[in-house]
Each structure stands twice: as structure tokens, then as C-alpha cells.
Amino acid sequence: MVHMSNPERIFIGSNSAVNNEGILEAAANGLGDICIGNNVQIGPYIVINALQHKYKDPTRTITGQGHDHAHVMIGNDVWIGANVTILYGSTIPDGCVIGCCSTVTRHDKLEPFGVYAGGFPLRKIGKRE
Numbered sequence: 838m839v840h841m842s843n844p845e846r847i848f849i850g851s852n853s854a855v856n857n858e859g860i861l862e863a864a865a866n867g868l869g870d871i872c873i874g875n876n877v878q879i880g881p882y883i884v885i886n887a888l889q890h891k892y893k894d895p896t897r898t899i900t901g902q903g904h905d906h907a908h909v910m911i912g913n914d915v916w917i918g919a920n921v922t923i924l925y926g927s928t929i930p931d932g933c934v935i936g937c938c939s940t941v942t943r944h945d946k947l948e949p950f951g952v953y954a955g956g957f958p959l960r961k962i963g964k965r966e
Contacts, residue, residue, distance in 0.1 A: 846887075850875035850913070857881045864888045869906030869925060877911055880919035880937065885909055887925045907943060932965055 869887030907926030926943030936954030
């Protein structure tokens with residue numbers, strides 16, 4: 838089963854699949870959509886999160902500070918392995934492979950058809966040729 842919050846803000850292209858126990862969390866306000874391209878294969882136990890808690894103000898509780906939101910964009914012909922976490926604001930270009938147990942952040946600058954692994958921080962280990 839795939840768990841989706843705000844499914845009206847999650848867009849999945851044709852011939853794409855999310856395996857068992859995936860969690861996709863989009864923001865309800867349209868500021869943190871999840872867009873998955875065509876022919877994307879996503880392994881089990883992944884988390885794609887288009888929002889995160891704000892936490893920097895120590896005079897307020899974390900739950901009282903709201904969230905930061907940013908779209909998550911996944912291109913076409915992408916393979917995402919098991920146990921991957923994709924955080925808000927991330928972009929995965931066409932043709933990429935993301936190895937199991939990796940974390941993708943908005944700071945990662947991925948190249949089309951790159952092969953990435955290494956957990957956190959993510960690192961390029963090759964290119965599809």
C-alpha cells in the first residue's frame with residue numbers, strides 16, 4: 838500500500854509505479870506538489886516529502902512554527918531504489934538512477950542520466966550510457 842497525504846497535489850505520469858509502503862506527502866496549499874514523470878520505477882519503503890517542519894525559533898514550539906514547502910520534481914525514465922528519502926525542493930532529472938538507502942535534498946545538483954548512491958550525502962557514481 839502507498840500512503841499519500843493530499844493526493845490531489847500528487848501527479849504521477851503514465852507507466853510509473855510506486856512500490857509497497859511508499860509515503861508521498863504533498864502540501865495541501867499547492868506550494869509543495871509532487872510531480873513524477875513517465876516510466877518512473879520507485880522501490881519499496883520510500884519517502885517523498887514536499888514539506889518539512891520549521892524549527893529555528895527557539896521561543897516557539899516546533900509544532901507552532903508551521904512548515905516550509907517546495908515542489909518535488911522527478912523526471913521521466915527514473916529508477917529510485919528501496920528506502921530512498923526525497924526531501925522538499927528536490928529535482929531528479931530525466932534518466933537518473935538513485936541507489937537504495939539514499940537521501941536526495943534540494944541542494945543536490947543532479948545531472949540527467951546520472952547514477953547516484955552513497956546514502957547521505959548523495960554522490961554520483963556513474964552515468965547511464
